[in-house]
Amino acid sequence: MQSLGFFGSFGGVYVPELLVPALEEVESAFLEASQDADFLKEYHHLLKHYAGRPTPLYEAKNLSKRYGARIFLKREDLLHGGAHKTNNAIGQALLAKRMGKTRIIAETGAGQHGVATAMAGALLGIPTEIYMGAVDMERQQPNVFRMKLLGATVHAVEVGSKTLKDAINEAMRDWVSNLQDTYYLLGTAAGPHPYPTLVRFFQQIIGEEAHQQILEQAGRLPDQVVACVGGGSNAIGIFQGFRNSSVQLVGVEPAGLGLETEHHGAVLAKGTPGCLHGMKSLALQDKDGQVRETYSISAGLDYPLVGPEHAHLQNTGEAVYASATDAEALAAFHTLAETEGILPALESCHALAYAQTLAVQGTPEQIILINLSGRGDKDLHQVMAQQEGAPHVHA
Amino acid sequence: MSTLKQAQTQSRYDDLFARLKQEKRHALIPFTLLGWPTPQRCLESVDAFVAGGASALELGLAFSDPVADGPLIQQAGRTVLEAGFDVDQTLGLLKQIRQKYPHIPISLLVYYNLVLVRGIDRFCRDITEAGADGLLIADLPVEGIAEIKPALDQHGLQLTSIISTRTSAERLPKIAAQSGGFLYAVSRLGITGVEERYDQSLGHLLAQARQCSDLPVCVGFGISKREHVETMIRLGADGVIVGSAVMAKIQELGPEDSIEPIQRYLQTLSTPIIP
Numbered sequence: 272m273q274s275l276g277f278f279g280s281f282g283g284v285y286v287p288e289l290l291v292p293a294l295e296e297v298e299s300a301f302l303e304a305s306q307d308a309d310f311l312k313e314y315h316h317l318l319k320h321y322a323g324r325p326t327p328l329y330e331a332k333n334l335s336k337r338y339g340a341r342i343f344l345k346r347e348d349l350l351h352g353g354a355h356k357t358n359n360a361i362g363q364a365l366l367a368k369r370m371g372k373t374r375i376i377a378e379t380g381a382g383q384h385g386v387a388t389a390m391a392g393a394l395l396g397i398p399t400e401i402y403m404g405a406v407d408m409e410r411q412q413p414n415v416f417r418m419k420l421l422g423a424t425v426h427a428v429e430v431g432s433k434t435l436k437d438a439i440n441e442a443m444r445d446w447v448s449n450l451q452d453t454y455y456l457l458g459t460a461a462g463p464h465p466y467p468t469l470v471r472f473f474q475q476i477i478g479e480e481a482h483q484q485i486l487e488q489a490g491r492l493p494d495q496v497v498a499c500v501g502g503g504s505n506a507i508g509i510f511q512g513f514r515n516s517s518v519q520l521v522g523v524e525p526a527g528l529g530l531e532t533e534h535h536g537a538v539l540a541k542g543t544p545g546c547l548h549g550m551k552s553l554a555l556q557d558k559d560g561q562v563r564e565t566y567s568i569s570a571g572l573d574y575p576l577v578g579p580e581h582a583h584l585q586n587t588g589e590a591v592y593a594s595a596t597d598a599e600a601l602a603a604f605h606t607l608a609e610t611e612g613i614l615p616a617l618e619s620c621h622a623l624a625y626a627q628t629l630a631v632q633g634t635p636e637q638i639i640l641i642n643l644s645g646r647g648d649k650d651l652h653q654v655m656a657q658q659e660g661a662p663h664v665h666a
Numbered sequence: 667m668s669t670l671k672q673a674q675t676q677s678r679y680d681d682l683f684a685r686l687k688q689e690k691r692h693a694l695i696p697f698t699l700l701g702w703p704t705p706q707r708c709l710e711s712v713d714a715f716v717a718g719g720a721s722a723l724e725l726g727l728a729f730s731d732p733v734a735d736g737p738l739i740q741q742a743g744r745t746v747l748e749a750g751f752d753v754d755q756t757l758g759l760l761k762q763i764r765q766k767y768p769h770i771p772i773s774l775l776v777y778y779n780l781v782l783v784r785g786i787d788r789f790c791r792d793i794t795e796a797g798a799d800g801l802l803i804a805d806l807p808v809e810g811i812a813e814i815k816p817a818l819d820q821h822g823l824q825l826t827s828i829i830s831t832r833t834s835a836e837r838l839p840k841i842a843a844q845s846g847g848f849l850y851a852v853s854r855l856g857i858t859g860v861e862e863r864y865d866q867s868l869g870h871l872l873a874q875a876r877q878c879s880d881l882p883v884c885v886g887f888g889i890s891k892r893e894h895v896e897t898m899i900r901l902g903a904d905g906v907i908v909g910s911a912v913m914a915k916i917q918e919l920g921p922e923d924s925i926e927p928i929q930r931y932l933q934t935l936s937t938p939i940i941p
């Protein structure tokens with residue numbers, strides 16, 4: 272490897288020996304591609320004409336009134352595919368093609384990354400297979416159907432907790448058995464080097480656009496940039512546009528039923544140093560290092576580790592991390608729907624919910640920029656079920 | 667003290683391979699998970715291994731996310747963890763095995779998180795005290811070995827490393843230089859399991875390993891029959907590791923069955939191969 276991809280003490284390459292040559296191949300292809308004007312031109316061309324970039328930055332005035340601060344939403348929900356995942360999937364699929372790979376595999380939790388990968392595979396004519404936990408397949412059926420319509424094969428993962436963590440395990444097992452022709456298109460800024468760096472590279476477009484757009488619209492940088500954190504790709508993407516500035520970077524994790532319970536996925540708040548899925552990072556685990564099952568209303572945040580760069584940013588204080596519960600996220604879902612006519616993904620609702628907390632602490636002139644990482648169509652089933660179970664409380 | 671310990675443990679593998687060479691025999695290294703299917707049955711399995719002619723033991727610590735393993739070992743790990751069997755109890759079991767078999771080399775197969783979370787130094791000390799001679803860390807490539815090397819050396823533990831036909835000519839000597847006991851050559855790319863297939867260039871890998879290291883080389887992944895063992899020895903291996911196949915046999919037995927079929931099965935794999 273040309274680098275081991277450490278962010279402070281986190282990151283690295285902790286994989287079975289058999290995978291090292293494959294990662295070396297990805298690293299060297301990525302280093303070349305990211306310097307190659309033709310590659311970048313094709314990537315940006317597709318982002319613009321296929322995926323619909325730049326996405327708008329929208330000043331949500333009704334929500335601003337409700338929250339008591341100036342709220343801007345980076346509308347990744349309007350990106351083709353319905354979430355920021357498309358940026359990364361297109362970038363990596365182009366890389367796979369450049370490497371001469373004839374098969375793409377990916378893992379997915381909420382199904383958003385699976386959909387994005389299936390789209391990219393269809394677009395570039397590369398057969399695509401997706402690993403998804405059986406539990407996630409159950410709660411994200413529309414996305415499973417979408418992936419199939421887009422021509423991907425979806426493999427139900429029936430082992431372990433049957434969620435994202437196990438889908439990643441299965442994708443790695445597949446990859447190690449099919450290295451010659453297969454590209455592993457990892458969905459978040461986590462995993463072994465070079466993935467955290469590579470995914471950040473393909474997602475930094477969010478931050479670059481947002482930086483320019485907020486200066487145009489507000490005449491100044493925001494006070495805070497807020498994004499939800501599952502593995503951390505949408506957060507690292509938008510953070511990247513505001514690093515080394517006065518802007519406070521805030522990541523929001525899923526507190527599930529509460530941080531005081533066992534049912535959450537707040538890795539940065541409650542995790543301890545560990546090593547899984549090829550990286551050193553923070554993990555929710557027991558005293559022996561057995562990885563715990565997590566809980567969140569949003570499948571896309573239900574992951575017991577976090578991208579290594581976030582663990583590092585927390586250590587250095589360059590970013591701060593907070594959390595929002597299921598109930599708070601759901602309330603934010605309804606608030607945005609009612610005030611702005613936007614149905615946000617439950618993942619993004621965690622960022623929205625915490626932005627309200629920030630607004631309450633600040634002044635009405637305070638500018639909060641939220642990464643609205645995806646749209647909520649995939650979550651309607653989940654939200655409906657919640658409403659039937661408990662009457663919905665107006666925020 | 668630590669140098670004495672080092673001398674003792676090194677000699678278990680060194681003695682073994684020196685003796686096998688003299689007797690013109692190959693090493694047979696069965697693998698199972700500690701505590702599986704139950705602690706008692708695990709002890710009985712080890713008895714059957716030794717009675718069946720095992721030259722050394724490869725014993726695994728159950729882990730929640732064994733990315734390098736196939737379905738059988740994954741499920742076995744889950745069974746062990748669901749029974750509430752933790753690392754302390756696992757080391758207790760290892761201690762019993764060591765007391766019963768003072769001379770057989772034993773290496774532990776672990777995932778790195780278990781080492782890190784216990785603390786590298788404490789982990790190495792505890793497994794040494796429980797009787798391990800070495801370990802194989804499934805998800806720690808040579809790039810990461812520097813992190814644990816001081817602790818390994820201090821406790822006289824030997825590190826078995828994986829090599830494959832995809833391992834480059836530059837990596838191979840680096841890996842060999844950090845390793846002890848024996849090198850573990852995987853017969854094919856992929857995960858553990860009984861799939862019968864091996865890389866055509868395996869013979870080349872074994873020859874390359876021989877050139878850059880004095881360590882014995884044993885082949886694992888997919889070995890389940892006498893003819894596989896013969897093939898591997900003919901290709902130049904010093905021994906074989908048999909994991910999923912022997913665990914599948916153990917799984918076939920009911921809780922009340924005698925473990926003797928395991929012994930007989932291993933005997934078919936351990937009898938000398940006449941050149």
Ligand SMILES: Cc1ncc(COP(=O)(O)O)c(C=O)c1O
Nearest residue numbers: 383501502503504505571618645
């Ligand atoms: C809409 C949306 N936002 C956020 C996430 C969380 O991923 P990350 O933290 O990598 O942005 C997901 C994952 O599926 C998602 O679908």
